[in-house]
Amino acid sequence: MKKGGIWLTLSVVVLAVAVICSFGYFRDNINLGLDLQGGAEVVLQAVPEEGQTVSADDMEALKEIMRNRVDNIGVSEPIIQLEGDDRIIVQLAGVDNPDEAIDILGRTAKLEFVDPYGNVILTGADLEDAKGVRNPNPSSPREENVISLHFNDAGTKAFADATSKFFKQQIAIYLDGELLMAPEVDSVITNGQAQISGGYTLEEAIAEAAVLKGGALPVDVEVMSKRTVGPSLGADSLQKSLYAGMVGMALLLVFIIAYYRLPGVVAALSLVAYTIVMLFLMCWLHITLTLPGIAGVLLSIGMAVDANIIIYERLREELAADKSLAAAVTAAFRRALWTILDSNITTLLATVVLFQFGTGSVQGFAVTLAVGIVVSMFSALVVTRYLLKWCAQVPAFAAHTALFGAKKGGVVRG
Amino acid sequence: MAKTNFDFLGRRKIWYAISLVIIIAGLLSLAFRGLNLGIDFTGGNIMQLKFEQTVTADALRETVSQYVEATPSIQASDENTFLIRTEDMAEEDSAALLDDIETNLSPFEILRNERIGPVIGRELITNAWLALVLALILMLIYITIRFRFNFAVSAIVPLMHDALVMLGLFSILQFEVDSTFVAAILTILGYSINSTIVIFDRIRENRELHPKQDFDSLVNDSINQTLGRSINTSVAVLLLVVCLVLFGGDTTRAFSVALAIGIISGAYSSVFIAGSILNDITRLRGGEKFAKPAKGGKNGKKDPKLIV
Numbered sequence: 159m160k161k162g163g164i165w166l167t168l169s170v171v172v173l174a175v176a177v178i179c180s181f182g183y184f185r186d187n188i189n190l191g192l193d194l195q196g197g198a199e200v201v202l203q204a205v206p207e208e209g210q211t212v213s214a215d216d217m218e219a220l221k222e223i224m225r226n227r228v229d230n231i232g233v234s235e236p237i238i239q240l241e242g243d244d245r246i247i248v249q250l251a252g253v254d255n256p257d258e259a260i261d262i263l264g265r266t267a268k269l270e271f272v273d274p275y276g277n278v279i280l281t282g283a284d285l286e287d288a289k290g291v292r293n294p295n296p297s298s299p300r301e302e303n304v305i306s307l308h309f310n311d312a313g314t315k316a317f318a319d320a321t322s323k324f325f326k327q328q329i330a331i332y333l334d335g336e337l338l339m340a341p342e343v344d345s346v347i348t349n350g351q352a353q354i355s356g357g358y359t360l361e362e363a364i365a366e367a368a369v370l371k372g373g374a375l376p377v378d379v380e381v382m383s384k385r386t387v388g389p390s391l392g393a394d395s396l397q398k399s400l401y402a403g404m405v406g407m408a409l410l411l412v413f414i415i416a417y418y419r420l421p422g423v424v425a426a427l428s429l430v431a432y433t434i435v436m437l438f439l440m441c442w443l444h445i446t447l448t449l450p451g452i453a454g455v456l457l458s459i460g461m462a463v464d465a466n467i468i469i470y471e472r473l474r475e476e477l478a479a480d481k482s483l484a485a486a487v488t489a490a491f492r493r494a495l496w497t498i499l500d501s502n503i504t505t506l507l508a509t510v511v512l513f514q515f516g517t518g519s520v521q522g523f524a525v526t527l528a529v530g531i532v533v534s535m536f537s538a539l540v541v542t543r544y545l546l547k548w549c550a551q552v553p554a555f556a557a558h559t560a561l562f563g564a565k566k567g568g569v570v571r572g
Numbered sequence: 573m574a575k576t577n578f579d580f581l582g583r584r585k586i587w588y589a590i591s592l593v594i595i596i597a598g599l600l601s602l603a604f605r606g607l608n609l610g611i612d613f614t615g616g617n618i619m620q621l622k623f624e625q626t627v628t629a630d631a632l633r634e635t636v637s638q639y640v641e642a643t644p645s646i647q648a649s650d651e652n653t654f655l656i657r658t659e660d661m662a663e664e665d666s667a668a669l670l671d672d673i674e675t676n677l678s679p680f681e682i683l684r685n686e687r688i689g690p691v692i693g694r695e696l697i698t699n700a701w702l703a704l705v706l707a708l709i710l711m712l713i714y715i716t717i718r719f720r721f722n723f724a725v726s727a728i729v730p731l732m733h734d735a736l737v738m739l740g741l742f743s744i745l746q747f748e749v750d751s752t753f754v755a756a757i758l759t760i761l762g763y764s765i766n767s768t769i770v771i772f773d774r775i776r777e778n779r780e781l782h783p784k785q786d787f788d789s790l791v792n793d794s795i796n797q798t799l800g801r802s803i804n805t806s807v808a809v810l811l812l813v814v815c816l817v818l819f820g821g822d823t824t825r826a827f828s829v830a831l832a833i834g835i836i837s838g839a840y841s842s843v844f845i846a847g848s849i850l851n852d853i854t855r856l857r858g859g860e861k862f863a864k865p866a867k868g869g870k871n872g873k874k875d876p877k878l879i880v
Contacts, residue, residue, distance in 0.1 A: 193823070201692070257682050264663060381663050382689040391620070391683040391823075398821035406815030410808050417804065449824050450752050453816065453831065457759060460809035461766070464801075467808070468770065471801045493777075500718055501769040505762035507710040512758050515703035520755045527759065 162551025173427060176434050187441040191448030194396040196389030198256035200263055203382040204244040212244045216377050224248055231259050256386035264381040270332045279320045284313025290364030301355040303363040314350030322346045399452045418470050420561040424545045425466040432462045432537035439529055450523035458530020465538030469494045477564035483550045491543055502531050576799055581792045584848035591733055598740010607743050610750035613697060615660045615690030622653045625678035639669045660690055700754045711765060719772055726850035727768045730841035734764045737837040738830055752827040760834030767802055767842035774798050791847045806839035
């Protein structure tokens with residue numbers, strides 16, 4: 159019966175090595191939510207103009223534009239996803255200045271008219287309207303269809319100045335810093351009504367006009383909800399909840415070892431295994447750890463403890479019924495199996511629903527809890543089971559069933 | 573845990589009364605004071621600003637009030653840090669407000685800046701109800717399959733008990749209710765049903781082992797036999813949650829308080845209410861009809877099952 163002792167020692171060593179080796183890996187690989195590392199989340203709602211409908215293509219285009227803007231901000235791993243038919247969620251974790259980022263995402267594109275020396279003449283704000291129209295009296299085929307621009311008062315004045323100053327030169331039009339077109343000025347325009355010709359078809363003229371008018375967005379967007387967390391608050395929350403978690407875990411381990419003695423130590427080992435597997439799965443499945451997520455982890459630790467407790471209470475009963483240690487361990491697991499499965503599956507059902515109907519942080523919590531429950535069943539039904547079996551095979555332990563919670567030091571039988 | 577033989581069922585009127593008092597107090601508070609709904613539900617803005625220079629709440633309130641109609645809530649959190657809650661503000665307005673505060677009061681660091689549109693809040697409420705109802709239906713089905721319908725109904729009653737206790741106490745305490753509160757309630761439902769199932773599982777097993785035993789005494793024995801588990805698990809989970817309440821910081825406090833209340837309520841309802849209700853319902857429906865234990869005796873079966 160020395161086999162159990164060898165396996166036991168081996169598993170403790172493996173666990174210890176795993177803890178030491180995995181520490182750095184988890185620190186570098188776990189995805190922290192924006193509430194823990196600072197960042198921004200914004201829900202943008204497409205707002206069609208009267209008569210306009212928002213198509214799936216529009217939303218895809220919008221998503222691309224958002225991706226470009228995010229790239230310009232320089233965020234490493236943005237999450238940009240469509241929600242429903244007309245919403246986009248953008249999450250930027252770890253961005254240094256979250257409020258500015260949201261500002262950039264939510265605004266309409268920056269349209270600038272620039273003179274040949276690179277000075278801004280006027281911006282999109284001065285442009286009241288842009289339309290693609292058929293030119294009633296074209297002087298050449300190139301002028302059949304034009305983009306007709308209409309400026310406000312300030313724009314009219316600035317444009318009049320510019321067109322007289324840069325007559326027969328090019329005025330460049332930039333959108334978000336990207337050159338759209340550079341029409342040549344062929345007359346001084348003082349009435350605020352300009353026309354750009356370029357051999358467009360009518361469709362092209364209308365499309366270009368739409369880009370000028372709405373910024374680059376195919377449809378207007380409105381910030382429906384936003385959430386920004388400064389990096390310092392995120393770090394503070396992370397530190398506090400980690401501290402709370404560690405104190406809680408320490409108390410819990412003391413409690414369970416004091417109460418259940420040797421099996422309590424086994425439970426503690428199995429909880430360490432649980433924690434490692436859980437963290438590994440979170441890295442592997444790219445589950446983002448959020449504040450409610452930490453609570454989810456803690457609760458699933460509670461479930462893991464519960465499974466252990468169910469088994470040990472059974473073990474005590476079996477030992478009280480004067481069974482041999484090995485038989486008692488086997489019986490305890492057999493009887494606890496369906497109790498643990500039934501109780502955990504009902505909880506799992508709740509997390510599935512939570513995931514389906516929750517949003518954002520609630521979903522993160524549900525995923526964490528669900529994975530946690532599955533891992534906790536594994537830790538109790540596999541890790542605890544084998545460790546306990548091996549313990550029962552060590553003569554020094556088996557000789558003292560009181561270590562396992564028997565009322566009086568029993569005699570080893572069978 | 574020493575063998576206990578406490579008469580849970582015999583004193584069930586006392587337990588019902590205790591629960592009813594707490595629930596009715598909560599319902600009255602819900603009716604007259606309502607819940608302190610956060611911006612997740614109502615829509616609105618929350619900003620948490622850490623100022624470089626000393627700023628008073630009054631000065632801040634005065635500045636903020638110029639931008640909103642309803643009186644804003646200004647709450648000091650940490651040193652020189654304030655939490656500002658307002659009704660829904662357009663992006664331009666909140667940007668203008670922040671500029672105003674910076675130039676006229678003091679420069680600051682934005683710790684948090686959230687805005688939830690009113691539409692989102694309405695969707696959240698609808699989804700919360702849907703989630704709750706769907707979770708209950710799924711549990712009903714699962715327990716009916718694994719146990720019996722009587723058990724399923726009796727398992728749902730303590731869940732409603734827990735949800736009402738949590739809602740009621742949050743109304744009495746006027747703690748803010750946000751979307752994580754919905755998560756807390758659903759978690760507690762999961763936790764509480766877990767405890768109830770452990771007890772019912774024992775009833776199912778005992779019924780198989782002692783088919784002739786009176787149903788009340790059988791239920792009572794089962795509660796006593798699982799009492800050690802019920803208490804120890806609750807203590808273990810409470811240790812974690814209480815640490816979260818104490819050391820977890822302001823951001824998670826309401827959430828962890830909700831969990832703590834729920835765990836206590838859940839443990840109570842599983843031990844004191846669930847078994848009694850099961851007994852009462854079973855009597856009302858004319859007693860349980862259980863199958864005789866299958867041949868092979870008490871150790872021959874791995875998964876005792878009731879036959880409908």
